[in-house]
Amino acid sequence: MELLVAQLLNGLVYGVLLFLMAAGLSLIFGLMNVVSLAHGSFFMLGAFLGLAIVQVTGSFWIALVLAPLAVALLGIVMEVLFLRPLYARGHMDQVLLTFGFTFVFYDLVQTVWGRIVLRLPTPAILQGTVDIGAGVFSAYRLFLIGFGFAIAVLLWLLLERSRIGAMVRAGVDNAAMAAGLGGNIALLFTGIFGFGVALAGLGGVAAGPTLGLYPGMDTDILIPAFIVIVIGGMGSLRGAFVGSLLIGIADTFGKAYLQSIALFLIYLAMTVVLLIRPQGLFGIRYADAPPSAVARTMPPSTKATRAVGLIVLAVLIVLPFGLPDYPRALIAEIYIFAIFAMSLDLILGFSGLMSLGHAAFFGLGAYAVAVLGVQFGLDAWIGLAAGVALAAAGAALIGFFCVRTGGIPFLMLTLAFSQLVFSVALKWRDVTGGSDGMALAEQPSFFGFSLSHSLVMYFMTLMFFVAAYLGLRRLIDAPLGHVFVGIRENEPRMAAIGYPTLAYKLVAFTIAGAIAGLAGGLYVIYNGFISSDAVYWTASGDILIMTMLGGAGTLIGPPIGAAVFLLMKNVASSYSEHWLAIIGTAFICCVLFFPGGIWGSVQKLRGKAAP
Amino acid sequence: MNILDIEHLNCAFGNLIVTDDVSLSIAEGERHVIIGPNGAGKTSLINQIGGQLRSKSGRIVLEGRDVTGQAPSRISRLGVARTFQRNNLFHNLTVFENLRLALTAKFGNPLDFFSVAARDQVLAAHAAELMRKVHLDGQGARIARTLSYGEQRQLEIGIALAGKPKLLLLDEPTSGMSPAETARMIDLIGALPRSLSVLMIEHDMTVVFSVADRVTVLYYGKILATGTPADIQANARVREVYLGMAH
Ligand SMILES: Nc1ncnc2c1ncn2[C@@H]1O[C@H](COP(=O)(O)OP(=O)(O)O)[C@@H](O)[C@H]1O
Ligand SMILES: [Mg+2]
Numbered sequence: 001m002e003l004l005v006a007q008l009l010n011g012l013v014y015g016v017l018l019f020l021m022a023a024g025l026s027l028i029f030g031l032m033n034v035v036s037l038a039h040g041s042f043f044m045l046g047a048f049l050g051l052a053i054v055q056v057t058g059s060f061w062i063a064l065v066l067a068p069l070a071v072a073l074l075g076i077v078m079e080v081l082f083l084r085p086l087y088a089r090g091h092m093d094q095v096l097l098t099f100g101f102t103f104v105f106y107d108l109v110q111t112v113w114g115r116i117v118l119r120l121p122t123p124a125i126l127q128g129t130v131d132i133g134a135g136v137f138s139a140y141r142l143f144l145i146g147f148g149f150a151i152a153v154l155l156w157l158l159l160e161r162s163r164i165g166a167m168v169r170a171g172v173d174n175a176a177m178a179a180g181l182g183g184n185i186a187l188l189f190t191g192i193f194g195f196g197v198a199l200a201g202l203g204g205v206a207a208g209p210t211l212g213l214y215p216g217m218d219t220d221i222l223i224p225a226f227i228v229i230v231i232g233g234m235g236s237l238r239g240a241f242v243g244s245l246l247i248g249i250a251d252t253f254g255k256a257y258l259q260s261i262a263l264f265l266i267y268l269a270m271t272v273v274l275l276i277r278p279q280g281l282f283g284i285r286y287a288d289a290p291p292s293a294v295a296r297t298m299p300p301s302t303k304a305t306r307a308v309g310l311i312v313l314a315v316l317i318v319l320p321f322g323l324p325d326y327p328r329a330l331i332a333e334i335y336i337f338a339i340f341a342m343s344l345d346l347i348l349g350f351s352g353l354m355s356l357g358h359a360a361f362f363g364l365g366a367y368a369v370a371v372l373g374v375q376f377g378l379d380a381w382i383g384l385a386a387g388v389a390l391a392a393a394g395a396a397l398i399g400f401f402c403v404r405t406g407g408i409p410f411l412m413l414t415l416a417f418s419q420l421v422f423s424v425a426l427k428w429r430d431v432t433g434g435s436d437g438m439a440l441a442e443q444p445s446f447f448g449f450s451l452s453h454s455l456v457m458y459f460m461t462l463m464f465f466v467a468a469y470l471g472l473r474r475l476i477d478a479p480l481g482h483v484f485v486g487i488r489e490n491e492p493r494m495a496a497i498g499y500p501t502l503a504y505k506l507v508a509f510t511i512a513g514a515i516a517g518l519a520g521g522l523y524v525i526y527n528g529f530i531s532s533d534a535v536y537w538t539a540s541g542d543i544l545i546m547t548m549l550g551g552a553g554t555l556i557g558p559p560i561g562a563a564v565f566l567l568m569k570n571v572a573s574s575y576s577e578h579w580l581a582i583i584g585t586a587f588i589c590c591v592l593f594f595p596g597g598i599w600g601s602v603q604k605l606r607g608k609a610a611p
Numbered sequence: 612m613n614i615l616d617i618e619h620l621n622c623a624f625g626n627l628i629v630t631d632d633v634s635l636s637i638a639e640g641e642r643h644v645i646i647g648p649n650g651a652g653k654t655s656l657i658n659q660i661g662g663q664l665r666s667k668s669g670r671i672v673l674e675g676r677d678v679t680g681q682a683p684s685r686i687s688r689l690g691v692a693r694t695f696q697r698n699n700l701f702h703n704l705t706v707f708e709n710l711r712l713a714l715t716a717k718f719g720n721p722l723d724f725f726s727v728a729a730r731d732q733v734l735a736a737h738a739a740e741l742m743r744k745v746h747l748d749g750q751g752a753r754i755a756r757t758l759s760y761g762e763q764r765q766l767e768i769g770i771a772l773a774g775k776p777k778l779l780l781l782d783e784p785t786s787g788m789s790p791a792e793t794a795r796m797i798d799l800i801g802a803l804p805r806s807l808s809v810l811m812i813e814h815d816m817t818v819v820f821s822v823a824d825r826v827t828v829l830y831y832g833k834i835l836a837t838g839t840p841a842d843i844q845a846n847a848r849v850r851e852v853y854l855g856m857a858h
Contacts, residue, residue, distance in 0.1 A: 498687035
């Protein structure tokens with residue numbers, strides 16, 4: 001009984017912290033139709049700034065007030081300078097931009113405070129314990145619960161009773177308003193964004209004494225906050241509150257009594273909610289923002305484009321002979337990630353579905369090769385075939401739930417499902433090796449040639465890349481590819497002319513998953529090693545960035561993006577410790593100055609030059 | 612047999628009743644026009660027939676088959692095509708691609724992932740014929756976004772006709788058009804074969820009277836009157852609440 005009460009209270013503590021995150025995310029989403037992946041970073045920055053303020057002033061309470069304000073200021077600067085120019089462009093660019101900021105902030109925190117877990121000291125008067133009848137309990141934790149509920153009530157009053165609240169609710173009710181950004185609305189947006197960020201910062205400080213401070217705490221709170229919003233409903237304060245407490249309590253009890261299957265229960269709950277009420281428990285159905293203008297269907301190949309293709313292929317075939325081992329291996333890796341990026345582009349650029357969980361299918365393919373090879377001694381090429389099949393099956397299953405939504409809910413759902421796959425890879429250590437990973441016993445051979453030779457590896461990956469490119473190119477030029485583009489352009493119209501659009505989206509998602517599985521399997525054959533890191537959500541973010549960097553909605557863009565990303569990562573990480581910040585900044589600049597990605601911009605220039 | 616029978620249909624947005632016990636039958640080949648003031652629930656009625664909006668109760672029967680609550684894609688494949696009040700095209704695709712998507716749904720193989728769609732001569736011929744029908748000859752390569760408003764409305768109808776429907780639902784096909792464009796639209800609708808039944812919403816009375824076999828007046832979700840154009844013009848209630856306003 002005592003234990004039960006203690007667990008319940010712990011659950012409430014976690015729930016309250018989640019609420020501070022989710023409320024801001026939900027407001028920002030509901031009013032501005034913006035999803036900010038940097039929201040977890042503001043939580044983390046709030047905690048660390050709070051620590052700095054405590055170290056200077058010695059007072060937790062000053063930190064609790066000042067740190068959120070400082071973080072809010074940062075958020076406002078980010079909104080005004082970087083986010084505002086992107087409102088007209090749709091979700092993809094906003095996600096890419098805020099993802100870039102997560103890199104920068106992570107690097108900042110890691111540089112200033114290091115990688116060890118720090119703790120914010122508990123304020124003196126709350127250091128003791130309180131006997132609440134059913135047992136003794138930390139005073140600070142009790143305070144947190146009360147504090148969180150008080151904030152919830154204040155927020156509710158603010159939204160329901162004040163003029164600003166009425167404006168906010170009008171905005172939530174009428175997403176179209178967001179399109180015509182009047183002066184007042186721009187100010188309102190900035191205010192809401194700053195306010196939401198302040199709530200995240202407040203949560204960070206409040207969490208400091210219980211959760212600990214470390215780089216990476218941003219993601220650890222962001223993902224559950226997303227799940228809260230998916231369950232509670234986007235743009236609903238009530239949904240954020242109920243969802244937070246549900247998840248907080250379920251997670252705490254689950255971890256205490258069910259250990260590793262706890263996560264599954266949460267995802268199961270999420271799935272059930274979404275099946276019954278796709279808009280979440282309290283969410284309103286809303287009209288999604290139009291997809292950002294990605295490239296149109298591609299003109300089918302002509303003699304000229306085919307000639308250029310053949311020349312490029314010839315160069316790629318000759319290239320490795322003049323190169324030493326290391327760059328050969330790097331280019332082989334680029335081919336693998338080019339396949340991965342092209343597969344994402346099939347749903348992202350060509351079907352208009354923005355997935356932040358594509359690494360799940362890469363992981364399924366990779367683990368199929370590794371597990372079948374290591375545990376069952378099966379040949380890697382059989383493993384590869386099994387991996388493609390497994391990834392396709394996984395994509396069909398996950399896609400079944402995800403394609404019912406679109407836009408940001410789709411992004412959040414794919415993210416949550418991929419974290420489920422990640423948690424399996426992490427927790428099922430006997431089979432997957434968890435975070436330590438597993439290594440293939442020996443490098444397989446390719447038609448009798450050993451892949452330990454870099455030239456063989458190069459040509460093997462090149463072969464698969466060319467096959468994937470040509471296959472996808474064919475698909476995109478075929479009627480099926482045009483159906484995907486039609487759904488991206490105007491899904492209701494596609495339904496009205498007779499296409500069961502959900503089924504077609506599922507087809508696209510499954511094909512993309514299968515090809516991602518191929519890339520994953522190849523990666524294990526290439527690398528000889530796989531760990532749960534490869535399935536972590538940042539891996540999905542990386543591939544999203546590669547695709548958009550190169551140019552979503554084109555088939556040439558993703559390979560270019562993969563090449564630029566991996567070259568930059570290799571070069572930057574070998575010359576500077578701050579490669580995360582460098583890459584993050586590069587993406588931010590790319591979003592701001594090259595809308596449509598590298599290849600998209602090239603095409604636009606050519607389009608201008610042509611007539 | 613009637614092409615369409617609507618029986619005691621009801622629909623509401625929250626407390627706002629937009630379809631109030633509506634019953635309506637459309638004979639094969641009939642041109643039926645719905646008129647009524649803004650907000651009368653005309654678009655909502657079309658949306659229920661097309662499957663875009665769910666009814667609260669009542670039945671929608673297509674050629675004797677109950678299709679109430681079916682998905683839009685299913686309704687479309689049963690031979691009901693529609694246009695939208697606001698142009699609802701594939702704005703970033705060409706006129707030809709717009710039509711080809713619509714044609715592929717009915718006459719092509721949308722699951723074909725290997726042949727090059729642009730080389731399909733049969734669909735190209737179909738599309739060219741459609742373009743002639745809706746007065747968009749030779750405009751195939753233009754991006755839909757760059758068409759004039761009136762041309763976009765013609766393309767709307769082209770897309771709807773592509774599937775060779777039995778019943779065509781038109782939501783204010785002439786709204787926002789110049790007199791010349793309106794005249795072209797009347798010609799276009801007048802030239803449709805009689806094997807095709809048409810249910811259309813229209814505000815312009817000259818269009819109504821030059822096209823309609825029968826007219827239904829909708830007023831706050833209720834049917835006020837149904838009859839020949841002459842009946843409707845002579846109906847005192849209608850003159851009072853609707854036609855009076857128009858003059
Ligand atoms: N999605 C919706 N949600 C709430 N109310 C709606 C919605 N669509 C239409 N309405 C309302 O329903 C009424 C009927 O609309 P509609 O069928 O479009 O009328 P009409 O086409 O006759 O002008 C209007 O008052 C309109 O504001
Ligand atoms: Mg209308």
